[in-house]
Amino acid sequence: MSYQLPADCYNEIIEYLEEDKHTLHSCLLVDRLLCGISVKILWRNIWNFKSYYQKRPLKVTSSILSTLIACLPNESKELLYINKIFISTPTSKPPLFNYAAFCKVLLTHKIIRLVVDFFEAKPSTSSLSIKDRNYLVVNEIIKMFTNQIYSLEKLTCYCSNINFSFTHFPGVRNLSELCCNSNFPSNFFHQLSQVCHNLQSISIEFSNDISNELIELISLQNNLRNLNLIAFDLNWANIIPALTKHSNTITKLHIYSGNDNSPLSFINSFSNLQEIAFTFFDENDYEDFSNLQHANFPKLQILKFPSLCPNPEHVMNFLEHNGQTLKYFYTSESDKALRLSVAKFCPNLRRLFVIFKNDELDVLKTILCSCQNLEGIKIQCGKRFLTQKQVLETIVNHSPNNFCELKIYNIGKKSDLSQEDLESFLINWNNRTPKKLLRLIIIKNEGHHNDFDDYEENMKIINKYESFGTIKFMTKRSYEEEKDEEEDYYFYYHY
Structure with missing residues (x-):
């Protein structure tokens, strides 16, 4: 006799798959129950599937945009039709779900990027200018989100010519994270300040003028914890009192x-x-x-x-x-x-990034011996800095017992590490007591493709020791590492 778990149990299980988009997509095909649960999780943050720097495939762009267009109310679809803006939908039938209502994260720059990428690949026949056409599509999509999202957690908006009306945006009351420019119309901040008093994170790119309404919005928060302030040529005098009001919670x-x-x-x-x-x-x-x-x-x-x-x-x-x-x-x-x-x-x-010059191997040894809780370190190698061979030998011989992650950013054009050096390091790491899996990350300098992982024989050695459970090896591009180390506070796309 078949037995089916209660829906709450399935929901708890699938929640653990939030970061595993491939498995979540597979759950869509199992049955109606799992499909409904998976759709809600997938659309919770539909933008969280690709780095901004990695341009998404057109198929993905078209799929998301066409689904959003299918969800638009009839008056919005009619407006696009009148302006000869044609974006095909997955089916002529109404969508199975109200996808927009599931969203908890609204990133306007991602919507802009979605629309721009789509029309770059599939030019429209609209008589409107490119800017006006994009503006119209973006605003109709955002209008739909503001009317249908019932619980918004994060709002990112740096483009001040987007129309927002928080009067008809019930989900904004639950907002916990806001990222925006200070040059939005004062009414934008006034409406927010009337309904949002529980923001925990605020990221603001300041222009010269700071409205009283923005200062009021910051002042009225009850439990503000995170502040990201982007300021060029700012007169700080007006904003500091509002910031220091939260000195005990930040x-x-x-x-x-x-x-x-x-x-x-x-x-x-x-x-x-x-x-x-x-x-x-x-x-x-x-x-x-x-x-x-x-x-x-x-x-x-x-x-x-x-x-x-x-x-x-x-x-x-x-x-x-x-x-x-x-x-x-x-x-x-x-x-x-x-x-x-x-x-x-x-x-x-536990984690450290500092610069070691080529004559400072003793400094690295001193830090490794003094910081016995150190788990990971990022080190630049090449040119006037330490060599990769020096770093690997020092790490294997002097790092503390809990050390488990080494990031090497080689700024030189070619690796100095031989196959013998690499295998010697891996043998010695494998023989360490206590044995600890090492995450070895090579950060590649853009335009340079001669690091030790670019050679077939070296990769055979790495693969062998990965199979032994000695290391977990990966590579990153330098821009991805930069994004990891310094949070991408703001991005807005002019269209």
């Missing part, structure tokens, strides 16, 4: 700026910070960091300087006060004293 702060007047001293009041990242492009931008060098953040775990670094002496003072709690430190600064201070002040690090 745990994650990223400032991305090209303003040499960027004030950082206000951060002193954020006593519960767990993560700080500063991305500046001029050394003068860090002038105010001197006011933070002796600040105390007792819960700080992550500190990043993805681009330029402040005065090394100031950073060393900062590490002296806050290094004990740090678990991840990232800086491209080439100061040797700063690197040695990591070993001295940050004994509990």
Whole structure:
């Protein structure tokens, strides 16, 4: 006798497949029950299937867009028809599901990208200009989402000429993450401030003018935790009081700026910070960091300087006060004293990226011996830096017991590692006690294709030790790694 689990059980099981899109698609074909559950999970964040930098296949673009067009209300379809904008739908029958209602993430730049890519491949016969045609399609799709989404968690919108009406957007009350420009019409922020008081994450790209309505929206939040601030030539005076109002709840702060007047001293009041990242492009931008060098953040775990670094002496003072709690430190600064201070002040690090010059093998050894909780490290090799052979030998002989991930970014045009060196490293790693699977990641410099994994014999060696369970090997392109290390705070596409 057949037995079927309750729907709640299936739902719990399929939830675990959220990141496995291939298996989720397979579930669509099992039966009506699993199809309904899988569709809801797939459409929860339909945009989360490809990096922006990897252009999706036209088949995927057309499939998503045609499904969205099929879901449009009749008045929107009629408007497109009148303007001779023809986008075929999967079937002439109404859709089986109200797909738009399942969405919890609305990324307007992804919708724009979807429409632009589609029409680049399939030009329309519309009499409208390309810009007006794209604008019309995008806005009708967004209008549908705002009317039908019943529980929105994230809204990303950097294109200020998109029409939003939060009056008829019931799902926005549940919004927890907002990413936008500050130059939206003041009514945009006013309407949001009337219904959204529980934002946990705000990412804003600031222009010169900051409306009172935006300041009010920030001030009215009850439990704001994450702040991403992108600011160029900004007068910070008006916005700082609204930010410091949340000094007790903010745990994650990223400032991305090209303003040499960027004030950082206000951060002193954020006593519960767990993560700080500063991305500046001029050394003068860090002038105010001197006011933070002796600040105390007792819960700080992550500190990043993805681009330029402040005065090394100031950073060393900062590490002296806050290094004990740090678990991840990232800086491209080439100061040797700063690197040695990591070993001295940050004994509990788990992940690290610093620069080692070709005569600083002893510094790497010192850090590995001092930071006994270290699990992963990213190292640049080639040219004036350490060689891949030096790095592998040092890692296998001096890394702590829990070490399990090595990222090598080779900026040279050719690998210095021989087959013998590679196999010797893998044999020694396989014989380590305790035995630990190593994730070995090669970050490829764009245009360079002569790293050790580009040679057939080397890959045979790697595959052999993967089969032994010694390593897990993978490669990344440099832009993907950059995206991993420095969050992609904002993107907007002009159309």
